[in-house]
Amino acid sequence: MRPRSSLVLLGLGFSLFAAPALAAEPKPAAAAESSKPVAEKADKPAAGKAPKGTAKPAGEPVFDPDNKTAISKYNDTILKGNGKYLARDFPAALDIYRGAIPLAPKNALGHYVVAETQIAAGNLPEAEASLAQAEANSDEKNAALRVKILFLQADVKERLKRWDEAKTAWQLYSDYAAKHAGLGFAPSAASRVQAIDDMLKQEKAYVAVRERIAAEKNAPPATPATPPKK
Secondary structure (H helix, E strand, C coil): CCCCCHHHHHHHCHHHCCHHHHCCCCCCHHHHCCCCCHHHCCCCCCCCCCCCCCCCCCCCCCCCCCCCCCCCHHHHHHHHHHHHHHCCCHHHHHHHHHHHHHHCCCCHHHHHHHHHHHHHCCCHHHHHHHHHHHHHCCCHHHHHHHHHHHHHHHHHHHHCCCHHHHHHHHHHHHHHHHHCCCCCCHHHHHHHHHHHHHHHHHHHHHHHHHHHHHHHHHCCCCCCCCCCCC
8 A cells, every 4th residue: 555645644734834824833723724824913923023012132032932922932943843844854853843842742733743754754653652642632722733633643554554553543533524624534534444445355365365376386296197007
């Protein structure tokens, strides 16, 4: 079964991963869907700009942990990681994203972007572990992110060829997407489960053929028939 590119997964909801929209995290999903980048809003000064009436030491950026009067250090760090990811410098992106997680360890976004980067770098087992952390820290407050985490979990399990786990994960994604219209693609899960079932049937048929060929190969040569005496 041919694995799908992580870039396709990013296309599923790149609004959560692209630099402008990440400035909106961890605000509610409705804010993340706004077509206007948060950095352009009057009440969201860019990183490095001090709120009105606040003295800012020379050369030191001003951050707001609540991401209201200025960008939070967490979001600013994620944005820097995005730049490295888009430049395909995955080791540097991972270092930056991992540096963001201690700033907000309960924020699922950091674990999610780490997983995306690990997938892009070909480290599926590590990505699976990161997604488990992302899933554990996601909830209904950010359903748009959680649905992407569930999608990626199912996809990674399928790539790792853990078929039963993959089918269960796809069903979980399908159920969640069905409850949150517009955030996911529930029918895609059904098609993936069907593809897995078809592949397993095909593999089972191949097993029978391989066993027959092996048996024929290992069988002792037939004893030539003794010609009848004249």
